[in-house]
């Protein structure tokens with residue numbers, strides 16, 4: 493039987509990580525782990541409970557009390573928190589921004605990183621986020637860093653939100669993307685950066701299929717290199 497490795501995909505928002513990560517996982521018969529969703533759920537809970545985001549003790553309690561489940565539903569992966577479907581609520585722009593803010597807090601990261609490690613512990617997983625190859629699964633057998641220009645990423649996010657019926661302006665989406673990027677790259681804890689052994693893919697001029705194909709070939713090569721386990 494082929495061994496089941498851990499594949500890390502890091503990169504800024506809008507680089508296409510989620511779409512390609514999901515498709516890559518499907519082609520390999522792997523699970524897909526969206527670590528950004530865990531920060532989004534924490535942000536949603538903090539908002540619902542009106543937690544002051546500078547109160548790390550309360551934030552830690554909120555994170556410890558969350559039971560997050562990812563459930564495949566047809567072509568979609570639904571996110572549940574404590575039994576409630578939060579898939580749509582966590583994608584709202586204000587939650588994106590709040591997730592980026594609370595992800596700078598040590599108490600939050602300590603708990604969520606542990607949760608993510610448990611979710612991927614058995615291998616056979618494509619995990620996507622900002623610090624997967626550098627922190628969460630620093631020993632991952634295969635690491636990608638997916639990038640694209642801020643304008644292209646802003647356009648993609650804008651189209652995604654419009655499709656979901658969330659009305660925003662293109663300019664504001666690009667501006668918000670840049671703000672979030674800066675925070676994610678400049679924060680003290682586990683900032684977005686390239687792991688040394690990562691393969692960088694710039695998706696600005698590539699289709700989703702092309703990116704998935706490139707990753708799939710790399711994954712097959714890496715899986716066959718390692719022998720059985």
Ligand code: DC
Pocket residue numbers: 505527528529531532588591592595620621622623624672676
């Ligand atoms: O990937 P995303 O846009 O759903 O992530 C939302 C926020 O969560 C992002 O702005 C930064 C944070 N995040 C993180 O700090 N580490 C991760 N591994 C994933 C996301």
